[in-house]
Amino acid sequence: MIVGDPTPSPSHDPAIRIDGLRVHYGSFAAVDGLSLDIRRGELFGLLGPNGAGKSTTIRVLIGQRQPTAGRVTVAGHDVVREWAAIKPLFGYVPDRENHFEEFTGRRNLEFFADLYAAPRLRVRDCLRMVELEEAANLPVRGYSLGMRRKLLLARALLHEPKILYLDEPTANLDIHSAEVVHRILRERVAAGATVVLTTHDMDEVEKICDRVGIVCKGKLVALDSPLALKQEHTERQADVILHSGERLAFDMDADADRQRLAETVRAGHVASIRTREFDFHATFLKLTGQSFE
């Protein structure tokens, strides 16, 4: 079942349109009929458990993998037939870093600035943006994990791409570094860019994403704003223990259950009541078929 509204609206002009995407590794379908539109100027989160197909979807968007079936367009261009038109439009932050270890941070960026034909001035701007100015002249081999990931982001921003893809950009980052990344992503979106990130972090999604697509086993299971998903799926439950020792659970969003609970209380059978709220974390686990308690 797909929750939310996955149907592309004909009236808007999406940055990215994924239509019936399948990607097979041998006979295994890592992405299994994924359809969704990502709007221009939104910060979109692809959320899902390990092996859901998030990175494989990104690989199609960055031209590393061809669709087995289905169609993907970026800014109206087909990723298979019109790749040359798409390539200059995006920046990509991989989940694994690949810096030149013996080069300084600055030299790493200069190398890529030349490759992208970006002005050298952008190197200084991007180093400043990710707060690496002070470490700019040190070799990357001495950088912390957070510094390395911020350098990856700086690299992806050099040519001021209209679209930014990030594969788990804040994995293993401390709070400050994660906040620097979040701030930069929101700034890019405010400047009109479209940002797509994959993550396992539901707090991150709630904090910065405009919309989220939850994927599981290569399929889309929900698509909406984090707030709408939360409101739609948050469950309130009352766990009741009767004097007899019997345990009952009442769904506090259902009229019939609330009435039954009131009657049980009035009849004097209730020894204790505990209320619980299943939040976005629980929603995610429920939608992806994982148990929660």
Ligand SMILES: Nc1ncnc2c1ncn2[C@@H]1O[C@H](COP(=O)(O)OP(=O)(O)OP(=O)(O)O)[C@@H](O)[C@H]1O
């Ligand atoms: N090169 C490959 N060859 C074979 N199977 C692969 C390959 N890459 C990925 N897979 C499989 O495809 C499925 C989806 O992988 P993918 O990396 O897209 O998931 P993911 O949602 O990004 O997971 P994670 O959160 O763990 O990074 C997994 O079952 C994975 O084992």
